[in-house]
Amino acid sequence: MAVALRKPILVGGIALSFGLWLIDSLGESVASLDELGVWGVITLGTGVWLWQRRGAKTVELSPIASPLERETVEKTIAQTEVAIAKLETEVPALDNTAQLREGLAQLSLELDRQDIQVAVTGGKGVGKSRLVEALAAQWLPQQSPHLSLQDTPSLFIGDELKEVTPTADLLLFVTSGDLTDTEFQTLQKLKSDRQRILLIFNKQDQYLPPERAIILQKLRQRVAEILTGEDVIGISAFPAPVKVRQHQADNSVQEWMEEQKPDLSILTEKLSHIVTQEAQQLVWATTFRKVGQVKVEVKNLLNQSRRDRALPIIEQYQWIAAAAAFANPLPALDLLATAAISGQLIGDLGEIYQQKFSLSQAQSSAKTLGNLMLKLGLVELSTQTIGGILKSNAITYIAGGGVQGVSAAYLTRLAGLSLIEYFQEQEISQNTSGEQLFNLDRLGDTLQKVFQQNQRMAFLQDFVSQALGKLRLVAS
Template sequence: MRVKVKKPILVAGLGISFLLWLGESLHEQAIAMGEWGVLSLMAIGTGVWWWQKKQPQKPVYQPLSPLTITEVNQAISEGQKILKIVKQEDSNYNLAELETSWKNLPKQLNNQSVSWGIISNSNTEKDSLKQLLEPEKTPENFNYLEAENSENVKEKLDLIVFLINTDLTETQWQTIQRCHQNNQRCLISLNQREQYNSEEQEIILQEIKQRVKTIISSDDVIGINSEPKIIKVRQYKEDKSYEEWTEKQPPNILDLTKRIDSILNHEREQLILGKVWRNAQEIKQQGKHILNKIRRDRALPMMEKYQWIAAAAAFANPVSSLDLLATAAINAQMIVDLSSIYQQKFTLSQGQTIAATIGKLMIKLGLVELSTHAISGLLKSNAITYVAGGATQGISAAYLTRVAGLSLVEYFKEQDINLNNHQTIDIEKLSTKIKQVFEQTKRTEILQSFVKQTLPQLS
């Protein structure tokens, strides 16, 4: 039983007396420790303060800035720009469907309809929640889309309910992050399971809120019960005997429906802006894919021409080192021509610098030695295809020229397509592309095919 003290003056007096005693005791202890002891305490205190300062800050909720009509119009304009570039580079390409989609984007800003869907690892729980939500008569123009098995449909959802029954998996968390970056509104619903009691369920809910708090508000992480729950009820009598029976609790999704209603009533404009922005991005990406295909189709024959020139030059004048890409004007000119296809417009001087950089990267990565050894082994293993002298040098030069060209094509296609020339190369990204292309083309069957294709060029 608690006792309430109703004598504040007495309590205050006792408190002050305790503080005075504590201060005097510490003073005496400080004198006893001497100067070095006090300095040690100060050092320890400073260390604790510094350690606390170095600790990582707790994550805080940092939502994306609300989309503006200006940003959406900019995305629409970028889509139009891509389609214009495609028509300039290939006037025969059929863009009718994409152009129609682009023209419809401004009209979508006035369309109040928004779509939603449920993503869950359990089809049973998802269907149960869907059935519970539909009779609630959520606001009009709120259309359900079945999105579980289609990434394309998922991207069309304006509001997504992530239904889970335990802590988030890493895959689910990555999906939520992608949707968040894609300006899709996300809710997380934790469905109560029979194996967890209310206290355990609340602990899991709080852990999820803590994990996602950097991008999702705690108000958007909601506990629900989409299935009827059987509970055991026990009633005790005066004689200490009891009666026991089971009761069925109805599903409870009230908090979720309230949150959905609130979003639709207060955030519908953002949902619509997000939808149009995503549609504009989709048109832009499709246009970019078409443009990259057109450019690649033009780049490959050019690369083949230069790889045969490099092969012939190395075969005729074999050198002790295969530092060809760093020194040959052939490869520098190929880089200039490729940059022209991808609207980068490098000068010959820039092409020479990039060729030297690529050569150094290949040597540093060990690609020159690896490719030469592999090609030499393939030639020697087949007496019919073995050609003495500079065959290995010639084929290796052609192969490395092709790797360089394909790496640049892969690098250029990931650059943002606009009317401004970049004229610079991100060495780290290019190095990554070189490694990726080499890994894709170093397989024995690919090298065998390349050797057979190159040998006639040396005869």
């Protein structure tokens, strides 16, 4: 096997003891587990995990965030500068870091921007254009010349949400009745991105007064966790003409349709208050969102480079684990005995993602990772599935350590890919240190997601074939 053991602490594999411990107890049942049984195991394992998590206390933060301070935006800009510097160091051949730096410098200047942009958005047919026309005629001329107003294309195509740009300082989200689930989820997403929003109930003239009050109250209750009641406003941007009937002196009756003026008084009063009292916070929040986009772009580029470097390391360790399990298929080793290989894997991946682990921390983390995989049922499920694939072919199953070796390789790969996903979610400037090395809930979710992504039968059959090729080299 063409893998050099250059690390003296590599004495076992992260999956080695998993496979050894379970193979002995499962015996001949590995070949009898059908597809329904496979998903039954993972469901059972997941259920145990979720049951154990029920007792954990969680704190739900209100989406109605406190006003954004300039210092927060400046801190985010500084973090993004650090991220760009890391990108330049780790990927020197990348040619767009100068452009990223230039864009970030421009955003720093935007913190003192005076112009305020108000945008009107919403679904199709809710009256966005009419509202823009009415505001442009009745309200905008009385405001500062630094204020602009724009319409936007329909926010939804069917039930699909179009991308919302972060350029508007204040967003008027227009609806003509109760919110759909898609609209509500969109509001939640916008608010989580610190977008200042007013929810506008337009076309209320089409309802009777009692109905208007009911709909408006329902809207306020629906969005109570993300918007204050004052930020939900009823208007009629283009009310329908009203039939007027007038009795004449000669007892004749004249009728005509009389145009109605837009009913925007509550909205224009609220808008005037916001653009005078919250102007700085509006600009800072918009800048914050734009910096966030740059930060995400940098993080994606950095993560892609790190992933490219991490995958060969995972592959190396998976074959080391396979060779060790194949050569020594004894069920005597326990989870602690695998801390060397798994700890070294965590240490090497942590070095790539700049998450600092001491040797003892890496080994402790390996034990945590192994226990999670057991609790979730991933070890048992993977081993049984691979055993079934091997037993279907008597020729490939003749080696006594075949199941152990292939399972060890597969579980090591699963652990490594999960660590990549976990580390990629970390802040670029955040280093793992101290006693709590992992967020167990998030790590468990990541393990399940990666496991499901790597459970396709075609992939497993190809992986088993590749692993057997490696193990034949060990046996020869």
